[in-house]
Amino acid sequence: MKRYLILEDGTVFAGEAFGAQTASFGEVVFNTSMTGYQEILSDPSYCGQIVTMTYPLQGNYGINSDDFESIDPAVKGMVVREAADFPSNFRSTMSLSELLEKKGIPGIAGIDTRKLTRLIRVNGSIKGILTAAGEEPDVEQVVEKLKETPLPTDQVAQVSITRPYPSPGRGKRVVLIDYGMKHGILRELNKRKCDVIVVPHNTSAQEILAWGPDGVMLSNGPGDPKNVPECVEVVGELLGEVPIFGICLGHQLFARACGAETFKLKFGHRGGNHPVRDLVTGKIEITSQNHGYAVDEETLQGTRLKVTHSALNDGTNEGLAHLDYPAFTVQYHPESSPGPEDSNYLFDRFLEMMNAQRKEQQHA
Structure with a gap:
């Protein structure tokens, strides 16, 4: 059946419907990853967005129970x-279309994704509607809506x-604030035997500190950081009380x-191939990214923050560290999922920071 992607500027793409039959509204963005569509679809940071995959073939290795x-x-x-109809992989339990249908998510295939990507690159991310399968829309009416x-x-x-909820371990206790957490973050902390307590985004600083954490993790998440001022306030109250490591929205x-x-x-950073320079070591890391907002480095003066990482593609900020307190953050995703694992060492750095803080407290 036919399906249409209609953009706010009046551009119309006609293609084939797959996934759910329903219509959907969202911000149209693009991701440059060659693989990892399952992790991308299940990343909460894409809340409210219609994702365009620039790599032409998707769904070729199906969906499995491990990579959500x-x-x-x-x-x-x-x-x-192109959406593969017959995936081939020993772990596959269903097709991409079957997953989208189960979760009520519409998809469109057979359109010129290169044209759509160029349009977004030139004009920026844009609102769009995926029509219901088989529906012949009134384009002018849809654009007005x-x-x-x-x-x-x-x-x-x-x-x-x-x-x-807890994710028990016998190591350092970490309170992980869930702003839209990818489970890869929890997995990396569990690998390091951390005793993790995952808490809602609106948990107060007093409640967090009452758990007696050795460190606090600020997760990734969707949207504009200006929309959650209460979360900003809590992070400010935690600063100096406990070591902090933030990722993506947590960084902002x-x-x-x-x-x-x-x-x-303008159009965000989304993909598994973004080069970032570590300004401390000079090394280049290939990183996994998914964000539409960034830190304005021109506003850092007087903040007691130093820039630790920079994006090579556009020079935007990719990492910060506090000059007075044990706290650092990165804009990209060191847990990958999907993407390269060049930055996985940052979880070990967080562990070292918690150990150092504990020793200071014991000597005090």
Whole structure:
């Protein structure tokens, strides 16, 4: 059956429907990863977005039970050049289309994804609608609706848990604040035997400190950090009380808590092939990224923050460290999933920071 992707500027793409039969509205973005569509679809940071995959073939190795980054995907739709009908992989339990159908997510295949990607690169991320399968839309009416409908501002609340839960270990106790956490972060902490307590995004600093953490992890998540000022306030209250490691949205919230500002990128960074320079060592890391906002380095003066990492593609900020307290953050995803594992060592750095803090407290 036919399906249409209609953009706010009036551009229309006609293609083949796969996945759910329903229509969907969201911000249309693109991801440059060659593999990892399952992790991308289940990344809560895509809440409210329709994701265009630039690599032409998707779904060729199917869907398995091991590679989900969340239980219920929050993505609003998927756009591909070709969706494989018959996946081939020993771990595959269903096709990409079957997963999308089960989760109520529409997909469109057979369109010129190169044209769509160029359009987004030139004009920026844009609102769009995936029509219901088989529906012949009134384009003018749909465009008018798109212009009138605002993008959501409550994405963090949509994807965060509502009650704390433990992921037990015998090592350092880490409170992981869930702003839209990828399970890869939890996996990396568990690998290092951390005793993790995952808490909702709106947990107070007092509640977090009452758990007696050796460190606090600020997770990734969707949307504009300006939309969650209460989260910024909590990070500010935790700063100096306990070692902090932040990723993606956690990085932006940390920067704002220290007095810096953030801004929206034209079309964001989404993919598993983004080069980043570590300004401390000079090494280049290939990183996995998914964000539409960035820290404004021009606002860092007077914040007691130093820049530790920089994006080679556009020079935007990719990492910060506090000059007075044990706290550091990165804009990219060291847990990968999908993507390269060049930056996995940052979890070990967090562990070292917690150990050093514990020794200081014992000597005090």
